[in-house]
Amino acid sequence: MKVTIEQDRCIGTGQCVLAASSVFDQRDEDGIVVLLDDNPPADQADGVRRAAMVCPALAIRLAE
Template sequence: MKVIIGQDKCVGSGQCVLAADDVFDQRDEDGMVVLLDGNPPADRLADVQQAAAVCPALAITIEE
């Protein structure tokens, strides 16, 4: 799986971090998303899908 972040869409809500904190983080200065793992293992798929689903800005795309 490949995770793609639309930095220009991110609003810094942090929902992605709550869903998959080993894949996503937030910058301290402005709360915008930081992608920790752009190719997480398959066993993280459900959590990454949840992160994409709860993102209010729809800034997360998953290519499987």
């Protein structure tokens, strides 16, 4: 799985971090998403998919 983010779309709700904290984080100054792992291990796939689904700004893209 390849993960990409569009930081300019992110509105900082943090739902991605709640779903997959080992893959996503947020900048301290504004809450915008930070990608920690663009190729997460298979055991993180469900959380990453959930993060993409719950992102209200659709800022997370997945290629499987």
